[in-house]
Amino acid sequence: MASNVPPTPRGSFPRYLEHLSGSGKAIGVLTSGGDAQGMNAAVRAVVRMGIYVGAKVYFIYEGYQGMVDGGSNIVEAKWESVSSILQVGGTIIGSARCKAFHTREGRLQAAGNLVQWGITNLCVIGGDGSLTGANIFRKEWSELLEELAKNGKISEEAVTKYSYLNVVGMVGSIDNDFCGTDMTIGTDSALHRIMEVIDAIMTTAQSHQRTFVLEVMGRHCGYLALVSALACGADWVFLPESPPEEGWEENMCVKLSENRARKKRLNIIIVAEGAIDTQNQPISSEKIKDLVVKQLGFDTRVTILGHVQRGGTPSAFDRILASRMGVEAVVALLEATPETPACVVSLSGNQAVRLPLVECVQMTQDVQKAMDERRFKDAVRLRGRSFEGNLNIYKRLAIKLPDDQITKSNCNVAVINVGAPAAGMNAAVRSAVRVGIADGHKMLAIYDGFDGFAKGQIKEIGWSDVGGWTGQGGSILGTKRALPGKFLEEIAEQIRAHSINALLIIGGFETCDRIKQSASGTKRRVFIIETMGGYCGYLANMGGLAAGADAAYIFEEPFDIRDLQSNVEHLTEKMKTSIQRGLVLRNESCSENYTTDFIYQLYSEEGKGVFDCRKNVLGHMQQGGVPSPFDRNFGTKISARAMQWITTKLKESYGKGKKCVSDDCICVLGISKRNVLFQPVADLKKETDFEHRIPKEQWWLKLRPLMKILAKYKASFDVSDSGQLEAVQDQNTQGEPAAI
Numbered sequence: 043m044a045s046n047v048p049p050t051p052r053g054s055f056p057r058y059l060e061h062l063s064g065s066g067k068a069i070g071v072l073t074s075g076g077d078a079q080g081m082n083a084a085v086r087a088v089v090r091m092g093i094y095v096g097a098k099v100y101f102i103y104e105g106y107q108g109m110v111d112g113g114s115n116i117v118e119a120k121w122e123s124v125s126s127i128l129q130v131g132g133t134i135i136g137s138a139r140c141k142a143f144h145t146r147e148g149r150l151q152a153a154g155n156l157v158q159w160g161i162t163n164l165c166v167i168g169g170d171g172s173l174t175g176a177n178i179f180r181k182e183w184s185e186l187l188e189e190l191a192k193n194g195k196i197s198e199e200a201v202t203k204y205s206y207l208n209v210v211g212m213v214g215s216i217d218n219d220f221c222g223t224d225m226t227i228g229t230d231s232a233l234h235r236i237m238e239v240i241d242a243i244m245t246t247a248q249s250h251q252r253t254f255v256l257e258v259m260g261r262h263c264g265y266l267a268l269v270s271a272l273a274c275g276a277d278w279v280f281l282p283e284s285p286p287e288e289g290w291e292e293n294m295c296v297k298l299s300e301n302r303a304r305k306k307r308l309n310i311i312i313v314a315e316g317a318i319d320t321q322n323q324p325i326s327s328e329k330i331k332d333l334v335v336k337q338l339g340f341d342t343r344v345t346i347l348g349h350v351q352r353g354g355t356p357s358a359f360d361r362i363l364a365s366r367m368g369v370e371a372v373v374a375l376l377e378a379t380p381e382t383p384a385c386v387v388s389l390s391g392n393q394a395v396r397l398p399l400v401e402c403v404q405m406t407q408d409v410q411k412a413m414d415e416r417r418f419k420d421a422v423r424l425r426g427r428s429f430e431g432n433l434n435i436y437k438r439l440a441i442k443l444p445d446d447q448i449t450k451s452n453c454n455v456a457v458i459n460v461g462a463p464a465a466g467m468n469a470a471v472r473s474a475v476r477v478g479i480a481d482g483h484k485m486l487a488i489y490d491g492f493d494g495f496a497k498g499q500i501k502e503i504g505w506s507d508v509g510g511w512t513g514q515g516g517s518i519l520g521t522k523r524a525l526p527g528k529f530l531e532e533i534a535e536q537i538r539a540h541s542i543n544a545l546l547i548i549g550g551f552e553t554c555d556r557i558k559q560s561a562s563g564t565k566r567r568v569f570i571i572e573t574m575g576g577y578c579g580y581l582a583n584m585g586g587l588a589a590g591a592d593a594a595y596i597f598e599e600p601f602d603i604r605d606l607q608s609n610v611e612h613l614t615e616k617m618k619t620s621i622q623r624g625l626v627l628r629n630e631s632c633s634e635n636y637t638t639d640f641i642y643q644l645y646s647e648e649g650k651g652v653f654d655c656r657k658n659v660l661g662h663m664q665q666g667g668v669p670s671p672f673d674r675n676f677g678t679k680i681s682a683r684a685m686q687w688i689t690t691k692l693k694e695s696y697g698k699g700k701k702c703v704s705d706d707c708i709c710v711l712g713i714s715k716r717n718v719l720f721q722p723v724a725d726l727k728k729e730t731d732f733e734h735r736i737p738k739e740q741w742w743l744k745l746r747p748l749m750k751i752l753a754k755y756k757a758s759f760d761v762s763d764s765g766q767l768e769a770v771q772d773q774n775t776q777g778e779p780a781a782i
Contacts, residue, residue: 062376064097069375070116070161073133074105074140074168074175077352078214078228080360081133081167086124086590087368088165090752093121095376100159105168106140106175110148112155121754122619128365128590129355131231137168149179153186154195156207163208163375165368167227170220170406173211177384177399183207209384210371211399212364216352219263221409222402223388224428227367229265230359232351233671236270239347241513241668244274244308253298253309253334253342257327259351260314262410265429266351267314272436273674275472275512276310277301279440280317280325282413283421284433288320295337297441302340304506309340322416358588359672363389365587369748370394391713392741432675435682439476442505451482453543453692455685457503458488458495459521460549466673467517470548470681472508477685479505483692486540491522491549496529498536512674521549544688548681566617568592568624568645570657572638575629577734580742582629587749592616594627595636597734598743606641610648612755617653624653631734680718684711687720 071088073081085101092099099119102108108115127134142148156162166176184205190196213220216232236258243254258266264281271279278294280286286294298309311334317325327344334342356364367387374385374396384399405424412421422430455478459467471487478485487503488495511518526533536542573581579596586594593609595601613624626645628638642657649655669677691707705724712719731738 062095062373064092064095064372064376067097067163067376068159068161069097069099069163069165069372070102070109070156070159071099071119071135071165072102072105072109072167073135073137073214074166074172075137076169076215077132077137078216078226079131079231079352079354079356080227080364081214082124082127082130083356083361083364084167084212084214084227084368084371085133085135086127087365087752088372089119089124090121090754091369091372093119094751095372097163097372097376098160100161101135104136104138105172106143106148106152107138108136109152109155110140110142112151112158116155116159116161118159126623128361128588131352131354131356133167143175143179146182149182150186150189152179153183154190157187157190157196157200157204160204162204162206163210163378165210165212165371165375167212167214169213169215170403173213173384173386173399174403176209176211177403180207180209180384206380208375208378208382209399210374210378210396211384211386212367212371213386213388216266217260217263218265219260219406220386220402221405221424221426222386222397224391225359225363225389227360227364228352228356230363230672231354231357232259232266233269233273234357235351235354236266236347237273237513237668237671237674239345239350240270240274240310243345244310244510244513250341251302251308253311253340255311255313255327255330255334255342255344257313257315257344257346259347261316262413263425264314264317265425267312267317268429268432268436269671269675271310271312272432272439272678273469273512273671274310274312275439275510276312277440278311279436280311280313280330281433282314282316282318283409283425283429284418285318285320285325290319291333291337295334298334298338298340306506306509308510318413320416320418322414357670358585361588362584365748365752366394366745369751370396391717431679435473435679438480438682439473439678442476443480448480449482451689451692453483454486454541455483455544455546455688455692456486456488456500456540456542457519457546457548458491459517459519460491460547461521461523462549463515463517463521464549464673465515465669466677467519467521467548468511468514468677469669469674470677471519472511473678473681474546474548474685475503475508476505477682478688481685481689483689486542487519490520491524492526492529492533493522493524494520495526495536496532498539500536500540512678513668515668543692546681546684546688548677566622566653568613568626568649568653568655570638570642570645570655571625571627572630572657572659573627574660575631576736577629577631577731578736578740579629579632580740582627582632583742583746583749586625586627587745587752589625589627590752591625591627591749592753594629594749595632595641596629597632598736598740599746601633601636606636606644607648610645612753613645614649614652616754617649622653680711683718687711 069092071085089099101117101119103115166172187201191198191201213223213226214228215226216228218226218229220226260266262282264283267279267281301309311330313327319325331342331344334340370387385396386399386402388395388397409421409424412424457471457474475485485503486500489499573585575581577597579598582594582596592613628641638657642655646655705722708723709720710723710726729738
């Protein structure tokens, strides 16, 4: 059996670990409530980070039930205990409902079991009920220990030694129903399952001109239904937080009839399982089907997804999110004092932050209270700005106002795709076109990038022209890598000829979304994988974190032969344990000399007799396929935001004889830390490495140590950006999650 202590690093022991040493501490990790994809990734991160800092980590099997029962349900975890679970759905340590823990007697028994193992740090992965139970347990802890000592169950010394309990929570819930975090563990994976079903349904529905009513999970929260509707362009959506207005039956049927009249062969209606009307009466999928059949006579089918939404492999987003949260949870436990309140690790933009558990739970419960009292506008507001924004954008994109109700702006706005094709481009174009039309603009499509722009490949594009674009991969408008420099005069002439007042450019230096590979199931083998990305190592780094890679070579972090040799030695030692698989990723432009072939040959030679190697260059498959739910949703919302900005700028200048010549009239829209920002291109020049087509500073480089730590290397983890405990203001106040 290999030692749990990672190999000695080159150089001194990281100074931060001296401050955050886990020596003498014991951490218990449990999963509770409904399972969610990504829980295993969180468990893995807690175990490995805990062991890494010198703490003992214990599995608590079967959630709170295992804590109450004790015995074989509490087992010390080893480094190898969490090998090969990153890609596994569900939870390997089990989850169970526990009535006993709701009683003081049950919690008394649980406290005795934890003290027996010296566990005074608890990491709970579950929903708001599970986290609420943990906080109650924490508050009662000292009283429980005193009672145990009084009953002779533990010694007085134990009461003093284990005098307080630290609790950190991570939210594992596919419903994304917890206030205080942009995304909960499992939500993105559930959306993947839903979109896979919708994409499959759309082909058969179009073939037979059918209407499909799709019921998704969400007994109290409509997030899955809403984002699914936004991502597929559904015709109608029913949510618990926002019941349809009176007369919805007739309005829905009118819309479905109009779609059919426009030769649209497919109607999709999405229903959250907890959908209600304004009187808090349930709206079932069967009720909707019966209505459509009775009123319109359309061939209508119902599909209830059920627990398939919880199943399957976790997405890359959920693996990375859970890994980041797990590491942050351990850091939070090590930094906790007796006065530190229980916290929950949350995602805000692309930052992991800690929020007071009690406040988050209270806000979550306030949403349900608002719905019970039929204060539905308050319920939507309490869900957070992101949820509210999703709902407003869905309504705007799904329903076209009659032309006589749209105030014409007399402005022409053009949309163009540039650079490499990226998943989500078509969703962004659809959103821009429909928001632009709703704002009264004439929308123009430019085909084949700047090359097509110069040649005048421009034509008007209408509302129905972009129907069904959200799920299409690539770029329907067409895109080329040609830069505009050599076409400037021709492009200027086309702008004059078509009276273009504003231009929305969707693209970038280099963009791609997908990375798929797995080394599991193979013994004593190392996979060398080359990813795309130009000089940007984002895909290699984040793909490595999501796949549990042993190394990821990127341009932004120079490496030499000593690093390669160190990695080979690391893998050689690893193969002597029960973990006999290796994964190495290489960004395509990370080094001119250390090519994929060179690294493959080096590993093959040095690993002789211990492991063999395989290599794979993923190439353009990373740009292929249908866009993910995240890309559809993000492309839709960020493009809508861009069009709103364009409309504001046009209103400021149009009709006043003004020309927009200031720097803030040419902006890039994107996420910076926790904010969605419009940043002038002129300002970004000094922040950009134009030679290599990458930013000079990359936020994701701060995550590099996580991959190394979780792969059993010594690495320093900068805790300066760890989310400090802060008051909850408004869930999702900063907009969009951008963990990956």
